[in-house]
Amino acid sequence: MTKIKLLIFDMDGLMFDTGRLAYRAYLQSAQMHNFQVTADVYYYLTGRTEKGIMKGMHELYGDTAPVGTWRFEINRSKDGILKKEKRVFKKKGLLQILNSAKSAGLKVALASSTSKPKIMRYLEMEEMSGMMDIIVSGQDMKQGKPAPDVFLAASRLAEIAVESCLVFEDSIVGIQAAKAAGIRSVLIEDDIRALGGFDGKHKLLKNLDNLRDKMVISDFKFDDLSQAEKYLSKKDYII
Structure with a gap:
Protein backbone atom coordinates (compact mmCIF):
# COMPACT_ATOMS: atom_id res chain seq x y z
CA MET A 1 0.00 0.00 0.00
CA THR A 2 1.37 3.41 -1.01
CA LYS A 3 0.23 6.95 -0.24
CA ILE A 4 -0.52 8.72 -3.52
CA LYS A 5 1.06 12.18 -3.66
CA LEU A 6 0.49 13.20 -7.29
CA LEU A 7 -2.57 12.77 -9.51
CA ILE A 8 -1.76 13.08 -13.22
CA PHE A 9 -4.68 13.83 -15.54
CA ASP A 10 -4.95 13.49 -19.28
CA MET A 11 -7.07 16.31 -20.72
CA ASP A 12 -9.10 15.53 -23.86
CA GLY A 13 -11.97 13.17 -23.14
CA LEU A 14 -10.92 12.87 -19.49
CA MET A 15 -11.07 16.35 -17.96
CA PHE A 16 -13.17 17.88 -20.72
CA ASP A 17 -15.85 16.53 -23.07
CA THR A 18 -13.66 17.15 -26.11
CA GLY A 19 -13.78 13.50 -27.19
CA ARG A 20 -17.39 13.87 -28.28
CA LEU A 21 -16.56 17.18 -29.94
CA ALA A 22 -13.59 15.66 -31.79
CA TYR A 23 -15.55 12.65 -33.01
CA ARG A 24 -18.27 14.92 -34.38
CA ALA A 25 -15.48 16.57 -36.40
CA TYR A 26 -14.28 13.13 -37.55
CA LEU A 27 -17.78 12.28 -38.79
CA GLN A 28 -18.38 15.59 -40.55
CA SER A 29 -15.04 15.53 -42.35
CA ALA A 30 -15.23 11.79 -43.15
CA GLN A 31 -18.39 12.44 -45.14
CA MET A 32 -16.67 15.27 -47.01
CA HIS A 33 -13.63 13.16 -47.93
CA ASN A 34 -15.33 9.76 -48.15
CA PHE A 35 -13.52 7.89 -45.35
CA GLN A 36 -14.96 4.91 -43.51
CA VAL A 37 -14.98 5.88 -39.84
CA THR A 38 -16.21 4.24 -36.64
CA ALA A 39 -15.87 5.05 -32.96
CA ASP A 40 -13.00 2.54 -32.87
CA VAL A 41 -11.04 4.72 -35.32
CA TYR A 42 -11.26 7.54 -32.79
CA TYR A 43 -10.30 5.21 -29.93
CA TYR A 44 -7.29 4.00 -31.94
CA LEU A 45 -6.04 7.53 -32.64
CA THR A 46 -6.99 9.52 -29.55
CA GLY A 47 -4.39 10.40 -26.96
CA ARG A 48 -1.57 10.72 -29.50
CA THR A 49 0.38 13.77 -30.58
CA GLU A 50 -0.43 15.21 -34.02
CA LYS A 51 2.54 13.33 -35.47
CA GLY A 52 1.33 10.13 -33.83
CA ILE A 53 -2.20 10.62 -35.18
CA MET A 54 -0.89 10.94 -38.74
CA LYS A 55 1.18 7.78 -38.29
CA GLY A 56 -1.90 5.98 -36.96
CA MET A 57 -4.07 7.17 -39.86
CA HIS A 58 -1.59 5.73 -42.35
CA GLU A 59 -1.68 2.46 -40.41
CA LEU A 60 -5.47 2.39 -40.67
CA TYR A 61 -5.94 3.51 -44.28
CA GLY A 62 -2.62 2.92 -46.04
CA ASP A 63 -0.18 5.32 -47.65
CA THR A 64 -2.25 6.13 -50.76
CA ALA A 65 -5.40 7.41 -49.03
CA PRO A 66 -5.47 11.24 -48.63
CA VAL A 67 -5.29 11.12 -44.84
CA GLY A 68 -3.41 14.43 -44.63
CA THR A 69 -6.30 16.24 -46.32
CA TRP A 70 -8.79 14.49 -44.07
CA ARG A 71 -6.80 15.31 -40.93
CA PHE A 72 -6.62 18.98 -41.92
CA GLU A 73 -10.41 19.01 -42.32
CA ILE A 74 -10.91 17.25 -38.96
CA ASN A 75 -8.93 19.99 -37.21
CA ARG A 76 -10.73 22.73 -39.14
CA SER A 77 -14.11 21.23 -38.33
CA LYS A 78 -13.20 20.86 -34.64
CA ASP A 79 -12.11 24.50 -34.46
CA GLY A 80 -15.43 25.51 -36.04
CA ILE A 81 -17.42 23.56 -33.45
CA LEU A 82 -15.34 25.12 -30.65
CA LYS A 83 -15.91 28.65 -31.94
CA LYS A 84 -19.64 28.00 -32.03
CA GLU A 85 -19.95 26.37 -28.59
CA LYS A 86 -17.25 28.45 -26.82
CA ARG A 87 -16.94 25.66 -24.23
CA VAL A 88 -15.20 22.32 -23.82
CA PHE A 89 -17.37 21.32 -20.82
CA LYS A 90 -15.92 19.80 -17.65
CA LYS A 91 -16.48 16.07 -17.24
CA LYS A 92 -18.55 14.86 -14.29
CA GLY A 93 -16.60 14.89 -11.03
CA LEU A 94 -13.61 16.88 -12.32
CA LEU A 95 -13.77 19.74 -9.81
CA GLN A 96 -14.76 17.28 -7.09
CA ILE A 97 -11.62 15.17 -7.46
CA LEU A 98 -9.30 18.17 -7.92
CA ASN A 99 -10.61 19.83 -4.75
CA SER A 100 -10.51 16.54 -2.84
CA ALA A 101 -6.90 15.92 -3.85
CA LYS A 102 -5.80 19.41 -2.89
CA SER A 103 -7.59 19.15 0.46
CA ALA A 104 -5.69 15.92 1.10
CA GLY A 105 -2.38 17.65 0.35
CA LEU A 106 -1.82 16.03 -3.05
CA LYS A 107 -0.41 17.75 -6.12
CA VAL A 108 -2.32 17.64 -9.41
CA ALA A 109 -0.77 17.60 -12.88
CA LEU A 110 -2.15 17.83 -16.40
CA ALA A 111 -0.20 15.72 -18.92
CA SER A 112 -1.71 15.83 -22.40
CA SER A 113 -0.63 15.12 -25.97
CA THR A 114 -2.28 18.43 -26.91
CA SER A 115 -0.14 21.52 -27.52
CA LYS A 116 0.54 23.84 -24.57
CA PRO A 117 -1.34 26.83 -26.09
CA LYS A 118 -4.45 24.70 -26.62
CA ILE A 119 -4.20 23.29 -23.08
CA MET A 120 -4.08 26.82 -21.66
CA ARG A 121 -6.96 27.90 -23.91
CA TYR A 122 -9.19 25.05 -22.73
CA LEU A 123 -8.41 25.73 -19.06
CA GLU A 124 -9.25 29.39 -19.57
CA MET A 125 -12.51 28.53 -21.36
CA GLU A 126 -13.61 26.50 -18.34
CA GLU A 127 -12.34 29.09 -15.82
CA MET A 128 -9.71 26.68 -14.49
CA SER A 129 -6.54 28.69 -15.08
CA GLY A 130 -4.14 28.17 -12.18
CA MET A 131 -5.87 25.04 -10.84
CA MET A 132 -3.18 22.59 -11.97
CA ASP A 133 0.16 22.51 -10.16
CA ILE A 134 2.00 21.13 -13.19
CA ILE A 135 1.18 21.21 -16.91
CA VAL A 136 3.08 19.09 -19.44
CA SER A 137 2.45 18.89 -23.19
CA GLY A 138 3.36 15.78 -25.15
CA GLN A 139 4.19 18.05 -28.09
CA ASP A 140 7.26 19.14 -26.10
CA MET A 141 8.42 15.56 -25.47
CA LYS A 142 10.82 13.54 -27.61
CA GLN A 143 8.17 10.84 -27.89
CA GLY A 144 4.41 11.04 -27.44
CA LYS A 145 2.09 8.45 -25.89
CA PRO A 146 2.27 5.41 -25.75
CA ALA A 147 5.85 6.31 -24.78
CA PRO A 148 5.99 7.27 -21.07
CA ASP A 149 7.79 10.61 -21.53
CA VAL A 150 4.93 12.98 -20.67
CA PHE A 151 4.04 11.17 -17.43
CA LEU A 152 7.67 10.80 -16.38
CA ALA A 153 8.11 14.53 -16.96
CA ALA A 154 5.15 15.31 -14.68
CA SER A 155 6.59 13.04 -11.98
CA ARG A 156 10.01 14.65 -12.32
CA LEU A 157 8.68 18.23 -12.20
CA ALA A 158 6.64 17.41 -9.10
CA GLU A 159 9.69 15.73 -7.53
CA ILE A 160 7.50 12.76 -6.65
CA ALA A 161 8.50 9.15 -7.35
CA VAL A 162 6.43 7.25 -9.91
CA GLU A 163 5.36 4.81 -7.19
CA SER A 164 3.47 7.67 -5.52
CA CYS A 165 1.75 8.86 -8.71
CA LEU A 166 -1.60 7.89 -10.20
CA VAL A 167 -2.56 8.53 -13.84
CA PHE A 168 -6.13 9.17 -15.01
CA GLU A 169 -6.74 8.33 -18.67
CA ASP A 170 -9.46 7.62 -21.21
CA SER A 171 -7.28 6.43 -24.12
CA ILE A 172 -5.55 3.18 -25.02
CA VAL A 173 -2.20 4.86 -25.69
CA GLY A 174 -2.50 6.80 -22.43
CA ILE A 175 -2.98 3.65 -20.36
CA GLN A 176 -0.06 2.06 -22.22
CA ALA A 177 2.09 5.13 -21.50
CA ALA A 178 1.28 4.97 -17.78
CA LYS A 179 2.22 1.29 -17.68
CA ALA A 180 5.49 2.03 -19.51
CA ALA A 181 6.24 4.73 -16.92
CA GLY A 182 5.65 2.32 -14.04
CA ILE A 183 2.72 4.41 -12.80
CA ARG A 184 -0.59 2.93 -11.74
CA SER A 185 -3.55 4.05 -13.83
CA VAL A 186 -7.27 4.74 -13.64
CA LEU A 187 -9.41 4.27 -16.75
CA ILE A 188 -12.44 6.53 -17.20
CA GLU A 189 -13.97 5.44 -20.50
CA ASP A 190 -15.20 8.16 -22.86
CA ASP A 191 -18.03 6.38 -24.67
CA ILE A 192 -18.87 8.00 -28.02
CA ARG A 193 -20.37 4.96 -29.78
CA ALA A 194 -23.88 6.43 -29.78
CA LEU A 195 -22.72 8.98 -32.38
CA GLY A 196 -22.48 6.21 -35.00
CA GLY A 197 -20.13 6.06 -37.98
CA PHE A 198 -19.82 6.57 -41.74
CA ASP A 199 -19.07 4.02 -44.48
CA GLY A 200 -16.93 5.87 -47.04
CA LYS A 201 -14.97 4.56 -50.03
CA HIS A 202 -11.60 4.83 -48.23
CA LYS A 203 -11.90 1.63 -46.21
CA LEU A 204 -10.16 0.61 -43.01
CA LEU A 205 -7.26 -1.77 -43.69
CA LYS A 206 -6.85 -2.74 -40.04
CA ASN A 207 -9.24 -4.87 -37.98
CA LEU A 208 -10.22 -2.86 -34.91
CA ASP A 209 -12.51 -5.50 -33.37
CA ASN A 210 -12.12 -5.82 -29.59
CA LEU A 211 -9.87 -2.75 -29.56
CA ARG A 212 -11.20 -1.58 -26.20
CA ASP A 213 -10.15 -4.88 -24.60
CA LEU A 225 -14.25 10.96 -12.02
CA SER A 226 -16.86 11.30 -9.29
CA GLN A 227 -16.79 7.53 -8.69
CA ALA A 228 -12.99 7.58 -8.68
CA GLU A 229 -12.91 10.39 -6.10
CA LYS A 230 -15.29 8.58 -3.76
CA TYR A 231 -13.19 5.42 -3.89
CA LEU A 232 -9.83 7.16 -3.43
CA SER A 233 -10.89 9.63 -0.73
CA LYS A 234 -12.45 6.81 1.28
CA LYS A 235 -9.03 5.15 1.26
CA ASP A 236 -7.32 8.49 2.08
CA TYR A 237 -5.47 8.08 -1.24
CA ILE A 238 -3.59 5.06 0.09
CA ILE A 239 -3.76 2.24 -2.48
Missing part, protein backbone atom coordinates in the same frame (compact mmCIF):
# COMPACT_ATOMS: atom_id res chain seq x y z
CA LYS A 214 -6.63 -3.45 -24.51
CA MET A 215 -7.84 -1.15 -21.74
CA VAL A 216 -7.85 -4.00 -19.21
CA ILE A 217 -4.22 -3.20 -18.38
CA SER A 218 -5.40 -0.26 -16.24
CA ASP A 219 -5.24 -0.82 -12.48
CA PHE A 220 -8.63 0.74 -11.77
CA LYS A 221 -11.72 1.49 -13.84
CA PHE A 222 -14.62 3.82 -13.04
CA ASP A 223 -17.57 5.25 -14.95
CA ASP A 224 -16.59 8.83 -14.13
Whole structure:
Protein backbone atom coordinates (compact mmCIF):
# COMPACT_ATOMS: atom_id res chain seq x y z
CA MET A 1 0.00 0.00 0.00
CA THR A 2 1.37 3.41 -1.01
CA LYS A 3 0.23 6.95 -0.24
CA ILE A 4 -0.52 8.72 -3.52
CA LYS A 5 1.06 12.18 -3.66
CA LEU A 6 0.49 13.20 -7.29
CA LEU A 7 -2.57 12.77 -9.51
CA ILE A 8 -1.76 13.08 -13.22
CA PHE A 9 -4.68 13.83 -15.54
CA ASP A 10 -4.95 13.49 -19.28
CA MET A 11 -7.07 16.31 -20.72
CA ASP A 12 -9.10 15.53 -23.86
CA GLY A 13 -11.97 13.17 -23.14
CA LEU A 14 -10.92 12.87 -19.49
CA MET A 15 -11.07 16.35 -17.96
CA PHE A 16 -13.17 17.88 -20.72
CA ASP A 17 -15.85 16.53 -23.07
CA THR A 18 -13.66 17.15 -26.11
CA GLY A 19 -13.78 13.50 -27.19
CA ARG A 20 -17.39 13.87 -28.28
CA LEU A 21 -16.56 17.18 -29.94
CA ALA A 22 -13.59 15.66 -31.79
CA TYR A 23 -15.55 12.65 -33.01
CA ARG A 24 -18.27 14.92 -34.38
CA ALA A 25 -15.48 16.57 -36.40
CA TYR A 26 -14.28 13.13 -37.55
CA LEU A 27 -17.78 12.28 -38.79
CA GLN A 28 -18.38 15.59 -40.55
CA SER A 29 -15.04 15.53 -42.35
CA ALA A 30 -15.23 11.79 -43.15
CA GLN A 31 -18.39 12.44 -45.14
CA MET A 32 -16.67 15.27 -47.01
CA HIS A 33 -13.63 13.16 -47.93
CA ASN A 34 -15.33 9.76 -48.15
CA PHE A 35 -13.52 7.89 -45.35
CA GLN A 36 -14.96 4.91 -43.51
CA VAL A 37 -14.98 5.88 -39.84
CA THR A 38 -16.21 4.24 -36.64
CA ALA A 39 -15.87 5.05 -32.96
CA ASP A 40 -13.00 2.54 -32.87
CA VAL A 41 -11.04 4.72 -35.32
CA TYR A 42 -11.26 7.54 -32.79
CA TYR A 43 -10.30 5.21 -29.93
CA TYR A 44 -7.29 4.00 -31.94
CA LEU A 45 -6.04 7.53 -32.64
CA THR A 46 -6.99 9.52 -29.55
CA GLY A 47 -4.39 10.40 -26.96
CA ARG A 48 -1.57 10.72 -29.50
CA THR A 49 0.38 13.77 -30.58
CA GLU A 50 -0.43 15.21 -34.02
CA LYS A 51 2.54 13.33 -35.47
CA GLY A 52 1.33 10.13 -33.83
CA ILE A 53 -2.20 10.62 -35.18
CA MET A 54 -0.89 10.94 -38.74
CA LYS A 55 1.18 7.78 -38.29
CA GLY A 56 -1.90 5.98 -36.96
CA MET A 57 -4.07 7.17 -39.86
CA HIS A 58 -1.59 5.73 -42.35
CA GLU A 59 -1.68 2.46 -40.41
CA LEU A 60 -5.47 2.39 -40.67
CA TYR A 61 -5.94 3.51 -44.28
CA GLY A 62 -2.62 2.92 -46.04
CA ASP A 63 -0.18 5.32 -47.65
CA THR A 64 -2.25 6.13 -50.76
CA ALA A 65 -5.40 7.41 -49.03
CA PRO A 66 -5.47 11.24 -48.63
CA VAL A 67 -5.29 11.12 -44.84
CA GLY A 68 -3.41 14.43 -44.63
CA THR A 69 -6.30 16.24 -46.32
CA TRP A 70 -8.79 14.49 -44.07
CA ARG A 71 -6.80 15.31 -40.93
CA PHE A 72 -6.62 18.98 -41.92
CA GLU A 73 -10.41 19.01 -42.32
CA ILE A 74 -10.91 17.25 -38.96
CA ASN A 75 -8.93 19.99 -37.21
CA ARG A 76 -10.73 22.73 -39.14
CA SER A 77 -14.11 21.23 -38.33
CA LYS A 78 -13.20 20.86 -34.64
CA ASP A 79 -12.11 24.50 -34.46
CA GLY A 80 -15.43 25.51 -36.04
CA ILE A 81 -17.42 23.56 -33.45
CA LEU A 82 -15.34 25.12 -30.65
CA LYS A 83 -15.91 28.65 -31.94
CA LYS A 84 -19.64 28.00 -32.03
CA GLU A 85 -19.95 26.37 -28.59
CA LYS A 86 -17.25 28.45 -26.82
CA ARG A 87 -16.94 25.66 -24.23
CA VAL A 88 -15.20 22.32 -23.82
CA PHE A 89 -17.37 21.32 -20.82
CA LYS A 90 -15.92 19.80 -17.65
CA LYS A 91 -16.48 16.07 -17.24
CA LYS A 92 -18.55 14.86 -14.29
CA GLY A 93 -16.60 14.89 -11.03
CA LEU A 94 -13.61 16.88 -12.32
CA LEU A 95 -13.77 19.74 -9.81
CA GLN A 96 -14.76 17.28 -7.09
CA ILE A 97 -11.62 15.17 -7.46
CA LEU A 98 -9.30 18.17 -7.92
CA ASN A 99 -10.61 19.83 -4.75
CA SER A 100 -10.51 16.54 -2.84
CA ALA A 101 -6.90 15.92 -3.85
CA LYS A 102 -5.80 19.41 -2.89
CA SER A 103 -7.59 19.15 0.46
CA ALA A 104 -5.69 15.92 1.10
CA GLY A 105 -2.38 17.65 0.35
CA LEU A 106 -1.82 16.03 -3.05
CA LYS A 107 -0.41 17.75 -6.12
CA VAL A 108 -2.32 17.64 -9.41
CA ALA A 109 -0.77 17.60 -12.88
CA LEU A 110 -2.15 17.83 -16.40
CA ALA A 111 -0.20 15.72 -18.92
CA SER A 112 -1.71 15.83 -22.40
CA SER A 113 -0.63 15.12 -25.97
CA THR A 114 -2.28 18.43 -26.91
CA SER A 115 -0.14 21.52 -27.52
CA LYS A 116 0.54 23.84 -24.57
CA PRO A 117 -1.34 26.83 -26.09
CA LYS A 118 -4.45 24.70 -26.62
CA ILE A 119 -4.20 23.29 -23.08
CA MET A 120 -4.08 26.82 -21.66
CA ARG A 121 -6.96 27.90 -23.91
CA TYR A 122 -9.19 25.05 -22.73
CA LEU A 123 -8.41 25.73 -19.06
CA GLU A 124 -9.25 29.39 -19.57
CA MET A 125 -12.51 28.53 -21.36
CA GLU A 126 -13.61 26.50 -18.34
CA GLU A 127 -12.34 29.09 -15.82
CA MET A 128 -9.71 26.68 -14.49
CA SER A 129 -6.54 28.69 -15.08
CA GLY A 130 -4.14 28.17 -12.18
CA MET A 131 -5.87 25.04 -10.84
CA MET A 132 -3.18 22.59 -11.97
CA ASP A 133 0.16 22.51 -10.16
CA ILE A 134 2.00 21.13 -13.19
CA ILE A 135 1.18 21.21 -16.91
CA VAL A 136 3.08 19.09 -19.44
CA SER A 137 2.45 18.89 -23.19
CA GLY A 138 3.36 15.78 -25.15
CA GLN A 139 4.19 18.05 -28.09
CA ASP A 140 7.26 19.14 -26.10
CA MET A 141 8.42 15.56 -25.47
CA LYS A 142 10.82 13.54 -27.61
CA GLN A 143 8.17 10.84 -27.89
CA GLY A 144 4.41 11.04 -27.44
CA LYS A 145 2.09 8.45 -25.89
CA PRO A 146 2.27 5.41 -25.75
CA ALA A 147 5.85 6.31 -24.78
CA PRO A 148 5.99 7.27 -21.07
CA ASP A 149 7.79 10.61 -21.53
CA VAL A 150 4.93 12.98 -20.67
CA PHE A 151 4.04 11.17 -17.43
CA LEU A 152 7.67 10.80 -16.38
CA ALA A 153 8.11 14.53 -16.96
CA ALA A 154 5.15 15.31 -14.68
CA SER A 155 6.59 13.04 -11.98
CA ARG A 156 10.01 14.65 -12.32
CA LEU A 157 8.68 18.23 -12.20
CA ALA A 158 6.64 17.41 -9.10
CA GLU A 159 9.69 15.73 -7.53
CA ILE A 160 7.50 12.76 -6.65
CA ALA A 161 8.50 9.15 -7.35
CA VAL A 162 6.43 7.25 -9.91
CA GLU A 163 5.36 4.81 -7.19
CA SER A 164 3.47 7.67 -5.52
CA CYS A 165 1.75 8.86 -8.71
CA LEU A 166 -1.60 7.89 -10.20
CA VAL A 167 -2.56 8.53 -13.84
CA PHE A 168 -6.13 9.17 -15.01
CA GLU A 169 -6.74 8.33 -18.67
CA ASP A 170 -9.46 7.62 -21.21
CA SER A 171 -7.28 6.43 -24.12
CA ILE A 172 -5.55 3.18 -25.02
CA VAL A 173 -2.20 4.86 -25.69
CA GLY A 174 -2.50 6.80 -22.43
CA ILE A 175 -2.98 3.65 -20.36
CA GLN A 176 -0.06 2.06 -22.22
CA ALA A 177 2.09 5.13 -21.50
CA ALA A 178 1.28 4.97 -17.78
CA LYS A 179 2.22 1.29 -17.68
CA ALA A 180 5.49 2.03 -19.51
CA ALA A 181 6.24 4.73 -16.92
CA GLY A 182 5.65 2.32 -14.04
CA ILE A 183 2.72 4.41 -12.80
CA ARG A 184 -0.59 2.93 -11.74
CA SER A 185 -3.55 4.05 -13.83
CA VAL A 186 -7.27 4.74 -13.64
CA LEU A 187 -9.41 4.27 -16.75
CA ILE A 188 -12.44 6.53 -17.20
CA GLU A 189 -13.97 5.44 -20.50
CA ASP A 190 -15.20 8.16 -22.86
CA ASP A 191 -18.03 6.38 -24.67
CA ILE A 192 -18.87 8.00 -28.02
CA ARG A 193 -20.37 4.96 -29.78
CA ALA A 194 -23.88 6.43 -29.78
CA LEU A 195 -22.72 8.98 -32.38
CA GLY A 196 -22.48 6.21 -35.00
CA GLY A 197 -20.13 6.06 -37.98
CA PHE A 198 -19.82 6.57 -41.74
CA ASP A 199 -19.07 4.02 -44.48
CA GLY A 200 -16.93 5.87 -47.04
CA LYS A 201 -14.97 4.56 -50.03
CA HIS A 202 -11.60 4.83 -48.23
CA LYS A 203 -11.90 1.63 -46.21
CA LEU A 204 -10.16 0.61 -43.01
CA LEU A 205 -7.26 -1.77 -43.69
CA LYS A 206 -6.85 -2.74 -40.04
CA ASN A 207 -9.24 -4.87 -37.98
CA LEU A 208 -10.22 -2.86 -34.91
CA ASP A 209 -12.51 -5.50 -33.37
CA ASN A 210 -12.12 -5.82 -29.59
CA LEU A 211 -9.87 -2.75 -29.56
CA ARG A 212 -11.20 -1.58 -26.20
CA ASP A 213 -10.15 -4.88 -24.60
CA LYS A 214 -6.63 -3.45 -24.51
CA MET A 215 -7.84 -1.15 -21.74
CA VAL A 216 -7.85 -4.00 -19.21
CA ILE A 217 -4.22 -3.20 -18.38
CA SER A 218 -5.40 -0.26 -16.24
CA ASP A 219 -5.24 -0.82 -12.48
CA PHE A 220 -8.63 0.74 -11.77
CA LYS A 221 -11.72 1.49 -13.84
CA PHE A 222 -14.62 3.82 -13.04
CA ASP A 223 -17.57 5.25 -14.95
CA ASP A 224 -16.59 8.83 -14.13
CA LEU A 225 -14.25 10.96 -12.02
CA SER A 226 -16.86 11.30 -9.29
CA GLN A 227 -16.79 7.53 -8.69
CA ALA A 228 -12.99 7.58 -8.68
CA GLU A 229 -12.91 10.39 -6.10
CA LYS A 230 -15.29 8.58 -3.76
CA TYR A 231 -13.19 5.42 -3.89
CA LEU A 232 -9.83 7.16 -3.43
CA SER A 233 -10.89 9.63 -0.73
CA LYS A 234 -12.45 6.81 1.28
CA LYS A 235 -9.03 5.15 1.26
CA ASP A 236 -7.32 8.49 2.08
CA TYR A 237 -5.47 8.08 -1.24
CA ILE A 238 -3.59 5.06 0.09
CA ILE A 239 -3.76 2.24 -2.48
